Amino acid sequence: MKDIHVSDTVTRIKLRNKEVVLIGTAHVSSESADEVERVIREEKPDHVCIEIDEGRFAAMKKKQSWESMNIGQVMKQGKAFLLLVNLVLTSFQRRMGMDLGIAPGEEMKRAVSVCEEEDISFSFADREIQTTLRRAWAKSGFWGKNKLVAALLSSAFTNEKLSEEEIERLKEKSALEDMMQELAGYLPSVKEVLIDERDRFLATKIFQAPGERNVAVIGAGHGPGIIRILHELDEENGNTDLSDISSVPPRGRISRVLPWLVPAVILVIVGLGFVSSGWQNALSMLWMWVLVNGTLSALGAIIALAHPLTIILSFVAAPITSLNPTIGVGIVAGLIEGVLRKPRVKDFETLHDDILSIRGFYRNRFTHALLVFFLSSVGSAVGTFIGIPYLTSLIGG
Known part of the structure; x- marks a missing residue:
């Protein structure tokens, strides 16, 4: 029928x-x-x-x-990005509903x-x-x-x-x-x-x-x-x-290897710099890596209007975490921001409305910590993208 x-x-x-x-x-x-x-x-x-x-x-x-919800646990469990996306989707739906009554x-x-x-x-x-x-x-x-x-x-x-x-x-x-x-x-x-x-x-x-x-x-x-x-x-x-x-597909071989490949490539490049020109060039390359990766991660934290101490520690942590596949600078920066500006009761009470605007995301301490996590991570990623070819150009310099 x-x-x-x-x-x-x-x-x-x-x-x-x-x-x-x-x-x-x-x-x-x-x-x-x-x-x-x-x-x-x-x-x-x-x-x-x-x-x-x-x-x-x-x-x-x-x-x-x-x-x-505990912002520290969210960061440690690696759920910060997923939570941020969920809040973004919620924001989108709520604003559409407001327009339509x-x-x-x-x-x-x-x-x-x-x-x-x-x-x-x-x-x-x-x-x-x-x-x-x-x-x-x-x-x-x-x-x-x-x-x-x-x-x-x-x-x-x-x-x-x-x-x-x-x-x-x-x-x-x-x-x-x-x-x-x-x-x-x-x-x-x-x-x-x-x-x-x-x-x-x-x-x-x-x-x-x-x-x-x-x-x-x-x-x-x-x-x-x-x-x-x-x-x-x-x-x-x-x-x-x-x-x-019904489940998340397992990570492919490239996805599993890439977090380890990046630090390996950086160490190889610095090693080649040492072989070709000695310790002074190798140390100079390491310093440039710290400067590029740390500065851009700190810039991300600045854009997120992070606490001054968070910005400083983002600069320090980014070059180190970028060489460590088990932890990212965003987790470090987000945790520090969550400690320095611990979410208050009113932040949870107003979260439903704060996610409707960029200003609200910055004003609310809970979502603010997520922004610090995200933007410092983006800064470090850009620093890695720029830093590797730049270091390569210094070999033999």
């Missing part, structure tokens, strides 16, 4: 042993939230699948228990509320955003990673207001989905992770959900892909194994 398009946003999908009513929502539309409630109440399904992961829903519902994800909260009220079982069907971001990062090359960071930051901190045409376009899909689509167009190498894999993940979770008459609440942009994959899964040999896209 063919699928029935009940409306522009609702499709009734007939499978062999299941019927799925797919609601394609716009995550920033009050009409979508009302439609989700109406369809669930009318259909009275056995089960409802909701396109969000449990962690994001908890953060959205509770505005995140930031008070329990509705909190992002309102239809997801409405779906859960109706299910609880009507005693209908439900599940969160999306892949964890951390896994998606980590997979996108792992599949990006060196320049791709830089483009990904630049795209995320520009999306988060732009002050441009939406035009009427853009507002109408956003009402056709989610704010996050719009950002994912833009990133996929900007970085074709990660389109598979940001779009295709999530279509497959969502479709499989919907297909595996209990019940014979189900409702699925998804972003409108996922509709065509999910419908196609649902029918593929309904075939006798449909593959429901998601293990290949």
Whole structure:
């Protein structure tokens, strides 16, 4: 039996042993939230699948228990960059919602509320955003990673207001989905992770959900892909194994070797300088390495408006950490900044609003430490990029 398009946003999908009513929502539309409630109440399904992961829903519902976060632990566990990206995504969604007059994800909260009220079982069907971001990062090359960071930051901190045409376009899909689509167009190498894999993940979770008459609440942009994959899964040999896209792929050989290769190259260059011209030239090369790498890392800390002591220690630590694959200068600088300007209770209380602007990111001590981590790391990376060829030119000098 063919699928029935009940409306522009609702499709009734007939499978062999299941019927799925797919609601394609716009995550920033009050009409979508009302439609989700109406369809669930009318259909009275056995089960409802909701396109969000449990962690994001908890953060959205509770505005995140930031008070329990320790900036030192975040740095030590290597989660600073991932947390910064999550805050950037949250900032993007919240600003889109403010322009459109509705909190992002309102239809997801409405779906859960109706299910609880009507005693209908439900599940969160999306892949964890951390896994998606980590997979996108792992599949990006060196320049791709830089483009990904630049795209995320520009999306988060732009002050441009939406035009009427853009507002109408956003009402056709989610704010996050719009950002994912833009990133996929900007970085074709990660389109598979940001779009295709999530279509497959969502479709499989919907297909595996209990019940014979189900409702699925998804972003409108996922509709065509999910419908196609649902029918593929309904075939006798449909593959429901998601293990290949449910975890972060192991680092490739180059990625594992590169952190050790950089210090090895630097030491070899300095060694060649010693062999060709003696100790004086070798020491001169080491000093230039310290000067270039330390200065640019300190410059990153200055741009982040770090504490003066953090700036000094960034200069000292960068040349050393760049030769140590196990720790980066950003972790050192971020930890020092977190100690010197320890986040206060009010920083956690205002974090939800502070992430809406660049000024807020700088003003809030929690996000400020993350900026110090990020910009000092960028400075050191640029210093390494410039320093290696410069040192090479000094051999025999």
